[in-house]
Amino acid sequence: QLQLQESGPGLVKPSETLSLTCSVSGGSISSGYYYWGWVRQPPGKGLEYIGSISYSGRTYYNPSLKTRVTISSDTSKNQFSLKLTSVTAADTAVYYCARLISGGRFDPWGQGTLVTVSS
Amino acid sequence: QSALTQPASVSGSPGQSITISCTGTSSDVGAYKYVSWYQQHPGKAPKVMIYEVTNRPSGVSDRFSGSKSGNTASLTISGLQAEDEADYYCSSYTTSTTYVFGTGTKVTVL
Numbered sequence: 001q002l003q004l005q006e007s008g009p010g011l012v013k014p015s016e017t018l019s020l021t022c023s024v025s026g027g028s029i030s031s032g033y034y035y036w037g038w039v040r041q042p043p044g045k046g047l048e049y050i051g052s053i054s055y056s057g058r059t060y061y062n063p064s065l066k067t068r069v070t071i072s073s074d075t076s077k078n079q080f081s082l083k084l085t086s087v088t089a090a091d092t093a094v095y096y097c098a099r100l101i102s103g104g105r106f107d108p109w110g111q112g113t114l115v116t117v118s119s
Numbered sequence: 120q121s122a123l124t125q126p127a128s129v130s131g132s133p134g135q136s137i138t139i140s141c142t143g144t145s146s147d148v149g150a151y152k153y154v155s156w157y158q159q160h161p162g163k164a165p166k167v168m169i170y171e172v173t174n175r176p177s178g179v180s181d182r183f184s185g186s187k188s189g190n191t192a193s194l195t196i197s198g199l200q201a202e203d204e205a206d207y208y209c210s211s212y213t214t215s216t217t218y219v220f221g222t223g224t225k226v227t228v229l
Contacts, residue, residue, distance in 0.1 A: 039165075039220075046122065047157075047165065047208050047220040060216055063120060096164055104153040104212045105170035112164050 002026040004097050004110035012091075012117050018084040022097030022110060023077075030055050030075045035100035038071065038082045040093040041112075048093075052100050053080055087117045123148065123209055123221035130227040136197040139224045141209035142190060147219055149190035153212035156185060156194045160205045168207075169194060196226070204228045 008020035022036070029036055037052035051061040053071045061069050065084070073080040084091060094114050098106040124142040131137040141148065141156075148154055154172045157165035167176055169185035172192060182197045192211070196203055209221035 037218075046223040047210075049210070049218040049220060051217075062217055063215060100218075101170075103171050104155050104210060104218055105167055105176075106155070106157070106165070106210070107167045107170075107176065109164040109166075 002099060002108055004099065004108060006095060006097050006110045006113040008113060008115070010114060010116060012087055012115060013119050014088055014117055015086055018082070018087050018091060018115055018117070020082045020095055020097075020113065020115070021079050022081070023079050024099075025078070027099075028075075029073055029078055029080060033102060035060075035102070036073065036080045037098050037100040037106060039096045039098060039106065039109075040091075041096070042090075042093040045093075050082065050084075050095075089117050091115070092117045120147075120213060120215065120217065120219050123211060123219055125207075125209060125221040125224045127222070128225045128227065130229055131196075131199045132229045133199055133201065135199050136195060137199060137226065139194045139196075139207055139209075139226070141192040141194070141211075141221045143192075143211055143219070144190055146215070147190075147211040147213040148187065148192050150214050151212050152187070154185070154187060154192040155210045156183075156192075157208045157210065158203075158205050159208065165208065199228055201228050 038050040094112040098109040156169040
């Protein structure tokens with residue numbers, strides 16, 4: 001059974017870089033047909049697509065975050081990562097990683113990790 | 120890209136049917152048959168309930184069904200049960216090769 005787990009600092013200072021890793025077990029991220037994505041949810045608010053990476057390493061980003069986001073993968077560790085630069089309080093959210101199946105099906109999801117941006 | 124528009128809340132009594140709408144544009148909902156619906160209970164990760172407009176993943180109750188007409192997709196929950204009380208989000212693939220989520224709908228079982 002495929003499982004995803006987010007990890008990284010829970011507190012980031014304003015203007016610094018948020019870095020998270022998603023560890024995948026029960027399947028390989030280099031398998032064809034699947035993409036791997038990040039979604040965030042500010043406290044009490046809705047879901048926002050951040051971006052995704054294909055099994056071949058091609059990346060896709062939300063236009064509103066594109067200048068600050070980098071998604072990469074490490075197939076040797078079966079992990080993919082998110083970096084978000086120049087963070088502000090508006091980036092405070094629960095960050096989820098998920099497998100993205102062609103056609104837009106995010107399934108399954110990690111449990112999510114809360115990242116707070118504060119000095 | 121703007122979030123897809125959903126009603127903030129929908130309610131119904133046990134056993135009733137409710138429908139949640141998800142309105143986008145010709146660049147997202149109207150462009151592809153790639154609309155998904157997610158259920159999220161408080162403090163939990165979202166769970167996919169419908170994908171590709173009408174398909175149900177294995178294990179999801181057949182009380183959940185999806186449809187689409189033009190730029191608006193819909194999720195119908197029939198035979199409403201207490202466990203269906205949750206937040207629901209739609210999402211769509213877009214012509215920009217990204218994804219966009221809906222604003223979210225809180226379903227209350229009266």
